[in-house]
Amino acid sequence: MDLIVRQGDQPLPVQVERDGPDWRVTVDGREYRVASVAVGANCHSLLIDGEQHELCVRRLSGERYSISTTTHSEEVAVLDPLTFLAQESRGGEGESGSNRVAALMAGRVVAVLRQEGEAVDKGQGVLVLEAMKMENEIAAERAGTVKQLFVEPGQAVDRGDPLFEIE
Amino acid sequence: MDLIVRQGDQPLPVQVERDGPDWRVTVDGREYRVASVAVGANCHSLLIDGEQHELCVRRLSGERYSISTTTHSEEVAVLDPLTFLAQESRGGEGESGSNRVAALMAGRVVAVLRQEGEAVDKGQGVLVLEAMKMENEIAAERAGTVKQLFVEPGQAVDRGDPLFEIE
């Protein structure tokens, strides 16, 4: 099976094949023989040339997966090559075109620092979210104008809820 | 909901009703108000008058459940009253009528001590099963004759496989 795995900004060609009880996985030309076994919900023990790696894999949404080891955690997207090409031809409108900011954790909005129509610089705070007794300033990821606020002070939000949009 | 719970040889009338967020459970006339919450796969924390009990409940087959605490483990059957009455009217033929002995654990048959047609006393060994480096003699649960042997020496058996039948 031929796949494209997007790691950070990098699209990597990846091939996966059965190889007896094991797998042969080629990442950007680097070939690995992988023995894999489940060791609990979402967790897998991978043996590659005798080295053992325990990895937890969770599917986030669509083709996005979260992969974590004891120290590292990252998100990658797995696409089939055709989907990848289709996305590329749209000129990368997908992720970088989005200017909505969503809550990364559940919490409560304690303050709104910029109103709709106000200009913000990249990194400037737009609102303050409280979670676990701590206040966290949520900043604009780019310079622009606050197009819309989706929340108001005192409101509870869940992870993933849209907070505001910068234009 | 009216139920019959068979605990050991004892059939107990049990009523279960919702009571707000809790449950009202009556066992043979003894009423309990129970707050129950799941605390992991098959495990439940029950609060009864402030006392906390952690119980694991597994459904074995049909209406039989295994209930375990840290120290105790038992099996009970839950029947609706009609099924219970139907079983009773058959005169208890069910369990006591069976004279097949099944493997209680997976293992390997290392020896057959009684051949088909031989007489055995209650408690006498019929065959020897090896599991986890230990040999376990499987004895007849009643006096009689070995009607049939379902296994032979060297054979691997799984939990629940029939071993022999006494007549």
Add this chain to the structure above:
Amino acid sequence: MAKINKVLIVNRGEIAVRILRALADLGKRSAVIYSDPDRASLPVMLADEAYRIGPAPSRESYLRGDAIIELAGRIGADAIHPGYGFLSENATFARHCREAGILFIGPSPEAMAVMGSKVESRRMMMDAGVAVVPGGRDPLPDLEAARAFAAQLGYPVMIKAASGGGGKGMRRVAAQADLAAAYRAARSEAMASFGDDDVYLEKFIDRPRHVEIQVLGDQHGRVVSLGERECSLQRRQQKVVEEAPSPAVSPELRRQMGEAAVKAAKAVGYSNAGTVEFLLDADGESFYFLEMNTRLQVEHPVTEMVTGLDLVEWQLRISEGEPLPDEMERIEPRGHAIEVRLYAEDPYRGFAPSPGRIEVLRLPQGPGIRNDCGVHEGCEVTIHYDPMLAKLIAWGADRDQAMRRLRRALGELRVEGIQTTAPLFLRLLDDPDFIAGRLDIAMLDRKMASGELALPAPPNPDLAPIAAALAHFQRTARTTAPNPGRGRRTGWRHAARRESLHGGGRWI
């Protein structure tokens, strides 16, 4: 005095678990209170009894002092253990317990009240001859007095608002030339902030360590020191890593600090467990009283591991009137213990809180490891309370072995579903200053800001693509299988089983 039979634990999380373990160890009955989101929490599962106290907000649950005292009476609890935080340093609550005839496991409300006030305790320590940060106890009348006193103390000095707090009305003065401007600025800021422009002078202590002494006092006038804890590793005044003994404390300094702590405790007629916090100057010799915490401290396990004493057990014994034995005066630390506080925070995203469901929890085990953990696999970490999940403590015959075991334990630890501070501790254990024991209270913030503790790249960046591609292969291959419903649950597992069978093994 009365024997305690049942204790109501007025807390949650790891400290509730810690206390109920001590009760179980003593054969006493434990009852906990819980707020709604804590119904399925570990303390509720491990306690003998559990009672709902209210909804999530602390004000409506864990801080409901009178409802708690009423509950204790109703369920026949002889005593209340407050843990740390919540009501543990609330002298009024302790007084209400006494009035209701319920033992409050801690010092007298009077001792709590004195030590609860920074100004009052500083004054009392000065009277008792315990060194505080050198400086005035009274406001300065004018700039001339400030200049004279600063010259006497020696620069740098701090000007502080008498009614101050939170850094307002506070100025560091490096040399005499800067004094006049700083004096005026501090006064006007103090007036603006507190409506009171009184200021006083303290010596500025540069890069001190936070070293504290654990004391126990019985009800018969004996107070003993159980040695020090090094707590300099802090993030914004919050302790993160603690150890005992301190790499900076010699037996002679330990004796001196212990004597000062006992003097401080005796000055307020202290009984039960308490901690006297000091700043230890970078010179490694001078130390100054900071404050006394009139309760069990989060980091008490490191003292337990080097003394062999169970501090919670001793809290209960003291409350029952048992005198401290003579041998306790002579306890020497054995080996070394280090504790790290595991928070549900992402240290590499500005310590953002990370609530969620703990999908996998595998605690490290084996020689020298102790886990004081307040959560279980499958539980939800909510946004309502302090994000500390657990404390992981490693003991070694010396500091080196303790560090090595801690590093190993952090490698074994597995928490899935939420982020924790564990990766930061692994980095810290590779830091040359930490390894050498060169610590000060600003060190962690400094090193986080400088990027010295940044996470290194993963050893093999191809691992994540490999794992994701395998998961994707399995998932998409499954959709063509005849029974997708079953496949969805077992998933990758199927392959594992097949592999095992292929290898000749047998899965029963």
Add this chain to the structure above:
Amino acid sequence: MAKINKVLIVNRGEIAVRILRALADLGKRSAVIYSDPDRASLPVMLADEAYRIGPAPSRESYLRGDAIIELAGRIGADAIHPGYGFLSENATFARHCREAGILFIGPSPEAMAVMGSKVESRRMMMDAGVAVVPGGRDPLPDLEAARAFAAQLGYPVMIKAASGGGGKGMRRVAAQADLAAAYRAARSEAMASFGDDDVYLEKFIDRPRHVEIQVLGDQHGRVVSLGERECSLQRRQQKVVEEAPSPAVSPELRRQMGEAAVKAAKAVGYSNAGTVEFLLDADGESFYFLEMNTRLQVEHPVTEMVTGLDLVEWQLRISEGEPLPDEMERIEPRGHAIEVRLYAEDPYRGFAPSPGRIEVLRLPQGPGIRNDCGVHEGCEVTIHYDPMLAKLIAWGADRDQAMRRLRRALGELRVEGIQTTAPLFLRLLDDPDFIAGRLDIAMLDRKMASGELALPAPPNPDLAPIAAALAHFQRTARTTAPNPGRGRRTGWRHAARRESLHGGGRWI
């Protein structure tokens, strides 16, 4: 000598985990071998490297000495740690390791060979002046000689076959009147069993304790005793509960037994960790050499917890040529430690093996608790190997606190899916003889037979019907729900969530 960088662990289960933890603690690399059913086992998950060695049967996997040595060479391991069991006492394997230039972590093959033979080691101990069970070292020429020797030893005596083993050709003789018949019976049974009718006499030791001494020997001639372990609680000669120190051993007896053990070890030029087993007479004074185990013992953690030493770490240091420090000669036990061995067996169904999937595993934690566990939640306990899952060890400042903590820990322990021996240990902790430390090697079998340790009735027999009825209600209520597919997985959980919401809480 050479520094060890990578060690191949030739074992499985908890001892493989124990060894790889010591390696991680020392910053050394660990590699494990695994048989097919052990592919997803805890040692494989925790080791740095893992290699398949064969299918399930031990002969085709963990006992494949030459394949293991070949593997060690191939992966660049400097040393092999055999753990206990499997190849750990195989002198030939140790010799093959040496020939292949791979360090065997243990004594020399020569010392292993001598101590591996009961007859030879008994003879060598008699020569070295270490007390063995009083009796002859040579066969008896005739009945007259037997009569004279028995009178000299004092009745009761044991007649034993010189080539004996497994209880064959063995007779207990209570008085002189029974001697002739027993002598003739033992000879004919010995001839029938071993083709050799030589018999010899030993004194019969009634209800002795099993007390053993842990020794460490370096490669420079120093051997030290690290004190005793009490291992009298056995089921059919298999240790079940061990503690250190022994309630029966005074400091003076400890010194005597330690000296005897050091003498025994020195007699065979012993280096590395070893255990000298003694029978301690019911008089509490006389002790007799039984045998020496030339490897790490299952119960080594209790010694670690009272001495503060890491024995596996010392095994590695010794193999690297490090001399034992002088202070080790003067180590005194601190506090008390008790270990219970958790087996996958049902103690109340004749210790029937209980293989299966461990669905829930929650290990006890907190002060004084150490878990040496070889399994993880979700793993399969197969029928192929020894059923020991884990060792649970409790430390206390004294034996009483250790027992109290152990009882608490066993209450916290949760293993679902298979039966374990935990309920038996809880009963044992309530046994007056165990509490008083009155132990002998037949005690556990005796008490199991008499029913003294039978499980009491559950505190409330209605709990099981309540839980079953609730589960049944949920299950059958679900079948009428619109989406049974989803309901099947969440089940009872739904109710929990509803209850929580109802109570005003919020689950995120």
